[in-house]
Amino acid sequence: MSASLFPNLPSPPPASLQTPEPDRPRPMSLTDLFVSFTLIALQGFGGVLAVIQREIVERKRWMSNEEFIEEWSVAQIMPGPNVCNLAMMIGTRHFGLAGAMSALAGILTVPLILVLCLALVYAQLAVHPEVQGALRGMSAVAAGLIAATGLRMAAALGKNVMPLLVCLAIAATGFVLLAWVRVPLAAVIALLGGLGCVLAWRGLKP
Amino acid sequence: MSAPSLVFGWNDWLTLFVHFLMLSLMSLGGAISTTSEMQRYLVERQGWLSQTQFADSVALAQSSPGPNVLFVALLGWNIGLNTGSMTAALSGVVISMIGIMLPSTIFTYQVAQWAHRNRELRAVRAFKQGMAPLVIAMLLSTAWLLASGGGKGGEHADNWPLWLLSAVSCIVIWRTRLHLLWMLAAGALLGALGIV
Numbered sequence: 084m085s086a087s088l089f090p091n092l093p094s095p096p097p098a099s100l101q102t103p104e105p106d107r108p109r110p111m112s113l114t115d116l117f118v119s120f121t122l123i124a125l126q127g128f129g130g131v132l133a134v135i136q137r138e139i140v141e142r143k144r145w146m147s148n149e150e151f152i153e154e155w156s157v158a159q160i161m162p163g164p165n166v167c168n169l170a171m172m173i174g175t176r177h178f179g180l181a182g183a184m185s186a187l188a189g190i191l192t193v194p195l196i197l198v199l200c201l202a203l204v205y206a207q208l209a210v211h212p213e214v215q216g217a218l219r220g221m222s223a224v225a226a227g228l229i230a231a232t233g234l235r236m237a238a239a240l241g242k243n244v245m246p247l248l249v250c251l252a253i254a255a256t257g258f259v260l261l262a263w264v265r266v267p268l269a270a271v272i273a274l275l276g277g278l279g280c281v282l283a284w285r286g287l288k289p
Numbered sequence: 290m291s292a293p294s295l296v297f298g299w300n301d302w303l304t305l306f307v308h309f310l311m312l313s314l315m316s317l318g319g320a321i322s323t324t325s326e327m328q329r330y331l332v333e334r335q336g337w338l339s340q341t342q343f344a345d346s347v348a349l350a351q352s353s354p355g356p357n358v359l360f361v362a363l364l365g366w367n368i369g370l371n372t373g374s375m376t377a378a379l380s381g382v383v384i385s386m387i388g389i390m391l392p393s394t395i396f397t398y399q400v401a402q403w404a405h406r407n408r409e410l411r412a413v414r415a416f417k418q419g420m421a422p423l424v425i426a427m428l429l430s431t432a433w434l435l436a437s438g439g440g441k442g443g444e445h446a447d448n449w450p451l452w453l454l455s456a457v458s459c460i461v462i463w464r465t466r467l468h469l470l471w472m473l474a475a476g477a478l479l480g481a482l483g484i485v
Contacts, residue, residue, distance in 0.1 A: 124355045157404050160417045162316045163393025164358035172401050194355025201353050202363055213481040220480025222348035223451045224472045226435035227458025233428030234463050243418050250422040257426025261325050262433040268326040279419030287411050
């Protein structure tokens with residue numbers, strides 16, 4: 084079922100404006116997209132990004148690493164779950180809107196059913212203090228994971244067009260407003276996001 | 290804090306739906322970055338979920354395979370359960386997931402290709418770089434709220450072993466390539482043994 088067995092499949096009709104290179108392996112069908120992204124999602128605990136990169140770039144070779152990084156940077160700044168955005172963008176490249184929907188359905192459907200089953204099982208077991216404790220422990224780890232994701236992304240601030248101190252000041256103010264003062268997110272985005280965009284715009288050469 | 294018992298009318302479901310619709314477009318950096326806002330709204334303002342239910346939903350979704358956004362389905366599920374029926378719970382899942390996915394999906398589908406072609410454009414670069422510090426702040430505040438069990442005076446605010454576990458996980462995940470499953474398993478074990 085691996086698309087890489089057929090490296091010479093003819094190029095698709097250009098569903099989107101970017102056409103993949105002709106000799107690049109590509110998903111064979113909408114079903115292939117759906118199944119591939121289902122399998123990717125099922126391997127991703129606490130985040131799917133690393134798995135997508137390994138499967139799509141290294142194993143299936145649907146896109147090069149550089150292409151992947153470019154797509155990822157766009158997926159990241161768009162609203163919505165990053166990996167869903169990315170799946171959608173990969174699907175779009177090959178099969179247009181239908182591809183986007185297949186990839187998105189693939190990455191969401193089976194994991195959604197699984198997580199609901201998990202919630203049902205947990206509801207049965209939640210009376211046991213051990214089970215509650217286990218989830219409390221996992222929740223603490225999840226908090227650490229989210230913070231780590233933030234810190235990893237913070238490493239890129241050094242390359243930001245705004246001075247590092249300005250970036251850190253915006254990030255710290257945002258944290259205080261959101262976590263401690265509990266200001267609604269929309270206000271913080273308007274205020275600090277707007278400020279950041281203006282500063283970055285001025286910092287970038289026209 | 291035990292689960293609230295709710296009576297939900299159409300307007301409440303609509304309010305919930307609209308809330309997720311709006312958050313969807315604000316969820317730069319992923320739905321998880323709007324978690325602190327959801328907690329503020331659903332738990333503190335509306336009282337539709339208990340803090341425990343909220344934290345459990347996030348933790349269950351994190352320890353289950355798939356995109357993090359699925360915690361939103363569990364939030365809808367629990368709100369539905371609080372109104373008393375399984376049908377309502379399933380409606381909650383559908384309403385929440387459509388709400389959180391629909392606007393961002395349409396927007397991204399339309400804009401991603403344009404942004405890809407125009408990635409050298411000054412406005413695109415300014416947006417991308419200007420938002421970066423805030424995206425980090427959103428992630429860190431979400432982590433803070435999860436670790437403290439609901440912010441200042443949250444139920445884990447004084448539980449220092451739990452804070453320590455969060456901090457250690459953060460450093461390990463940040464600095465090493467250890468598979469996340471090991472960390473989740475360790476957290477589950479420490480919790481089950483009553484250490485944290």
